[in-house]
Amino acid sequence: MSTEEDVRRIATALPETTERTSYGTPAFYVAGRIFARLHEEPGVLVCWRADTDERQALLDADPEKFFTTDHYRGHAGVLVRLGRVDADELSELLAEAWQARAPKRLRRPPG
Template identity: 70%
Template sequence: MSTEDDVRRLATALPEVSEKPSYGTPAFFVAGRIFARMHEMPEVLVCWVPDLDEKEALLAADPAVLFTTDHYRGHASVLVRLAEIEVDELAELLGAAWDARAPRRLRETGTARERL
């Protein structure tokens, strides 16, 4: 089980991450680009993924943890049930989201997954 505090701790440990509100909820940005934010639904995280193919693979692999809604159709992100995801899995998702959104100059210094 993970919490919003785990999200915050893991996300802000990544290089050049800042936290500020987006759509009225806490959000995490790398070099000004959002890569994750808390959803309006309680205990749900919106997490960017590299592309739509990765999104579909993640959704198929673990539908108890990851899901989407019509609002996010065609968007490279998944919704994460924090109560259903282990902290190490959450760290992997946030690292992948950071990698997907970080500028090349940051990615060239190593992946986010190596930093967590």
């Protein structure tokens, strides 16, 4: 189980990440591009993916953890139920979101 504080701790540890508000909730940016934000619904994270295929793979793999709404139709972001992911999985999701949005100069090759 992860919390909003886990999101903040993990996200702000990523290179050149800043926190500011988006849609009235805390959001995390790299080089001015949002990669994650806490949703208006408590315990839910909006987390960017590289593309909609990657998002769909998560939705198909575990609908108890990942979901979407009509608002995000066609969007590469996925909604994550924080209570259903542990800190390791949250770290991986946020790192991937950061990689998807960070400029090339900041990205490191995987591994």
